[in-house]
Amino acid sequence: MGIKPSKSRQNLIDNLVEPRLLNVPDNTKALQLLTNLNYFQVINGLENIFLSTNNPKKFNKVSIYDFERLYYDSKKIATEISRSLDDFEERLKGSISYHFSQAYCKNINDTMQYTNKNNYRDATEFVGYPLISGQYGKIIRTFNETTNSKKFLFFQPWFLTNLVQQNDHVDENFYRDTQYTAPNNVVSYINDSQVAVPLWVAIETLTFGSLIYLCHYLKDDDMSNVLNDFGLTANDRMIFLNVLDVLKELRNHIAHGNLLFRFQTPAYIKFTNDFVNRFQLNPRTRGTISTNRRVSYASEIYLYDALKILNNFYSTKNTVRQFKKMFYHNMKSMQSAEIYNNRIIRMIGAPSYRHLKDLT
Template sequence: MGKAFFTYEQQLYKLQSEKELTISDPSYALKTLEKLSYYSLIGGYKDLFKHPASKKYLRGVTFEELVAFYKFDEELRTLFLKYILHVERHIKSMLSYHFCEKYGENQSAYLDINNYNLKHKNKNDIYRLVRALNDTISLPTHYAYIKHHINTYSNVPLWVAMNALTFGQVSKMYQYSTSDIRTKISTNFNNISEKQLHQLIRIIASCRNVCAHGERLYSFHVKENIPNMP
């Protein structure tokens, strides 16, 4: 059976009586749970403050300390996301430039699977990528600039479509671009090979998702191998 529903008052009682969390201002705690939710605040940050065996809070730990740590992680996500967006913009700019430099501005270029590194093991992933790209530039769309290019020019150049792509899609597009395009892009970053840049893009894309969706950043673990760089 899953977790039972508790009212805010029951949640506070449980924290105080069963988990032995110090709550000096119940009114403040109640309003905070209403804004942040029990799961986001307590479920997200309890492990640092609890005794592993008893599952109760360490003596003297306060509700305010949990809130302070939540806000620290929130500010950390905001800071990371700010600079991740700078990197994302740079990657998108370089990828659209060098892809169009080689294949031209027609949308048929980036919708052609033959313009990617079409090895047998990549084929299904490239088909999925191209379908996602096609969906991005198809009507109906909530992107006004894409609708404008479809209606006015019957063509959405990659540098226009790029803004609507997720960083995950950009990561896949870089991964399956031909080696010469990846190399040209990587030369914009000092002492980073095209393979290392791909690893970094994947890591940054994962971190971006954590930041954008309000997940815990302080305990985020990178599954990718971080490349050794000078």
């Protein structure tokens, strides 16, 4: 395709009208639309849904307002998914902080035991750890990192100092106790050794990615309690870690404003057979086995499969409801809407509209 030079908004509109035959009833409104929204996201991102021919690219009785409507409908769907992901993340933070604190931080002097590496497991000691050559390699290696700046967040010597100084809601006076004495191997606050911040406060500042690290590092009994909160067993640990991989990618995709329908997990995120089979996923790459040895793993799933996974932990009923509204808006506003709706269904990797509706 080659590198395209920058064009004025008017030139972009003119190119849509002729030769692509897009209906632009009001040029002023069209200019405002491209001022408010990114052309690459709205037009390039959705054009394959509306094109009547690909070579040359042409539209048939499609308006620029159809692009605008579909874009905003997709944003509403993304908002619903984001709410479910936020709930999932909050639930995970609460579960980890509760069970870990019950095991290691029940006394005042043990408040900072979550920064003691001895309270976690070293996964390098486990032979045959799955996906060690894939996305989990860096996570496992980080556990034994000796360079302070490369250590896991909780193990960095300045963690508590940064936590207090970079978060206005963490008041050092509130978390100061004259009876607190820091034990060995925990992180201390550089300005006052009697300041300690509980895990259930500190964990709220962690990214979803850091939570994944924690779920690799938690000892078996502690992680088993977390899994139980999500309706899983100790044997489901690796499946759950793959769940977190997918939900993190979906969360980041939405947070960065990317077009929802084009969601696809990156190729470097690999999936175990147990994970694929548990959720009956349809990855783009299946993985291969040679002489009873796995050569490569499955990878790359689309939005429908990600919603199937999420639906096992939080209802996607409101998300599906927004899909239904979007399809209805298309049917009400456009000729050939059934074709466009089916293209959306295929784009998100759903076998059919019925399968999507079943995620309630």
